[in-house]
Amino acid sequence: MRRKARRGGGKQAELTIEGLGARGDGVAQHDGRPVFVPFALPGERARVKLTGAKSAGYKGELIELLSESADRVEPVCPHYGPCGGCTLQHLAPEAYRTWKRQQVLNALQREGVRGPDGGEPNVAELTVVPAGTRRRATLTAKARRDGVDLGFHGRESHVLEHITTCYVLRPRLVEVLPGLSNALRHLLKGGESASVTLLDADNGVDVLVRSHRPPGLDARQALAALAEQQDLARVTWLPIELDPEEIEAEPVSIRRPPFVHFGEIAVEPEPGSFLQPTAEGQTALIEAVTGWLKDAGGPLADFYAGCGTFTFPLARYQPVHAVEGERAAIASLWQAARRNDYAGPVTAEVRDLVEEPPAAEELDTFAGVVFDPPRAGAKALARELADSRVPTVVAVSCNANTFARDARLLVEGGYTLAEVRPIDQFPWSGHLELVARFHR
Numbered sequence: 001m002r003r004k005a006r007r008g009g010g011k012q013a014e015l016t017i018e019g020l021g022a023r024g025d026g027v028a029q030h031d032g033r034p035v036f037v038p039f040a041l042p043g044e045r046a047r048v049k050l051t052g053a054k055s056a057g058y059k060g061e062l063i064e065l066l067s068e069s070a071d072r073v074e075p076v077c078p079h080y081g082p083c084g085g086c087t088l089q090h091l092a093p094e095a096y097r098t099w100k101r102q103q104v105l106n107a108l109q110r111e112g113v114r115g116p117d118g119g120e121p122n123v124a125e126l127t128v129v130p131a132g133t134r135r136r137a138t139l140t141a142k143a144r145r146d147g148v149d150l151g152f153h154g155r156e157s158h159v160l161e162h163i164t165t166c167y168v169l170r171p172r173l174v175e176v177l178p179g180l181s182n183a184l185r186h187l188l189k190g191g192e193s194a195s196v197t198l199l200d201a202d203n204g205v206d207v208l209v210r211s212h213r214p215p216g217l218d219a220r221q222a223l224a225a226l227a228e229q230q231d232l233a234r235v236t237w238l239p240i241e242l243d244p245e246e247i248e249a250e251p252v253s254i255r256r257p258p259f260v261h262f263g264e265i266a267v268e269p270e271p272g273s274f275l276q277p278t279a280e281g282q283t284a285l286i287e288a289v290t291g292w293l294k295d296a297g298g299p300l301a302d303f304y305a306g307c308g309t310f311t312f313p314l315a316r317y318q319p320v321h322a323v324e325g326e327r328a329a330i331a332s333l334w335q336a337a338r339r340n341d342y343a344g345p346v347t348a349e350v351r352d353l354v355e356e357p358p359a360a361e362e363l364d365t366f367a368g369v370v371f372d373p374p375r376a377g378a379k380a381l382a383r384e385l386a387d388s389r390v391p392t393v394v395a396v397s398c399n400a401n402t403f404a405r406d407a408r409l410l411v412e413g414g415y416t417l418a419e420v421r422p423i424d425q426f427p428w429s430g431h432l433e434l435v436a437r438f439h440r
């Protein structure tokens with residue numbers, strides 16, 4: 001048996017895992033309440049330590065596996081377990097794909113959203129991005145006595161796992177980690193921590209360090225030397241307490257402004273700006289969004305547009321109005337539009353879509369709409385869309401539950417959910433991206 005007693009004590013029980021929850025934890029029952037057991041699989045019998053009893057259930061810590069599921073496989077990464085990134089590496093690929101797709105169906109079912117013929121919604125098979133393709137990630141750095149740990153926290157834990165290898169990150173990002181951890185020794189003293197956002201842009205790596213203490217001369221020199229050795233495109237620093245919206249990141253070393261392509265257009269994102277985590281996932285999303293909207297026959301709107309991931313590919317076919325809450329993202333989008341003679345076909349607006357959603361009459365000027373909100377979803381916008389006459393609406397989402405809620409609002413307003421494509425940019429985790437088409 002692979003997993004043996006880890007820690008005894010506390011309230012323990014022998015349980016049978018009956019299912020896999022939305023976050024990938026095994027789910028058992030005890031005293032009529034669910035127990036969520038990370039790293040356990042359906043069908044397995046396990047000795048579990050019960051903690052954190054709440055009305056919603058117990059947290060369970062896997063102490064010993066007493067029987068193993070046929071779907072259990074050996075995790076590939078040496079950091080599996082302590083690293084909170086890939087908590088489902090023990091699940092066989094086929095079972096994993098089935099479970100993740102089922103999360104979309106479950107969420108839609110909970111909201112009572114049906115397919116075009118009134119039956120089960122039309123959810124495609126899961127597309128999973130290959131391992132080693134993640135181009136953007138935020139890690140934590142923490143000073144210890146003899147160096148700096150740089151990695152990811154454990155699942156629901158404050159313990160940081162220092163990463164030496166990673167199966168999801170692009171190899172280029174893994175390569176820069178040792179040098180970065182070394183350079184950060186000059187910034188972080190006894191127990192101090194920082195957040196480090198890495199982007200493997202199309203012309204080099206972009207590094208944003210956020211810490212309480214600004215880098216002194218030796219930290220700047222160490223980071224600049226690293227940038228030269230590793231040919232990093234850009235290194236910037238921001239105080240951790242401030243939002244990038246409130247203050248511009250301070251340059252530490254800029255060898256060239258990093259850029260990423262959305263279709264044919266190169267955009268220069270500000271440090272820390274949102275971008276799709278993988279180029280492969282981005283391509284699959286762009287393919288769906290443009291495929292469904294390019295023949296809309298009139299102007300389009302891209303809500304929660306970011307730096308223009310969908311704006312520019314769509315603008316090849318129709319005029320596009322891009323709306324986004326973050327000023328810096330819209331500035332990058334607009335600069336790229338100007339540079340590429342897209343100003344005109346592309347218009348841009350900074351707007352808070354929760355506080356000031358466009359009214360249905362405003363939406364009626366568009367032949368098609370795409371929206372791609374953060375995890376909280378786009379409730380206010382979906383309500384207005386439900387009252388609008390926009391013929392085609394495309395939703396991109398990173399949260400199946402808020403997507404299903406917004407889908408219900410659209411369906412109640414008379415839309416049909418034509419199809420959903422789940423695109424997995426976070427392999428081995430509970431997170432999922434999807435893109436869906438609605439029509440009147």
Ligand SMILES: C[S@@+](CC[C@H](N)C(=O)[O-])C[C@H]1O[C@@H](n2cnc3c(N)ncnc32)[C@H](O)[C@@H]1O
Nearest residue numbers: 304305306309324325326352353354372373374
């Ligand atoms: C999931 S990202 C999508 C960005 C872009 N569509 C892409 O694919 O790269 C969500 C975007 O919504 C923006 N956002 C978050 N809250 C917002 C709000 N209340 N109003 C407008 N935009 C918001 C974020 O700044 C971010 O750019």
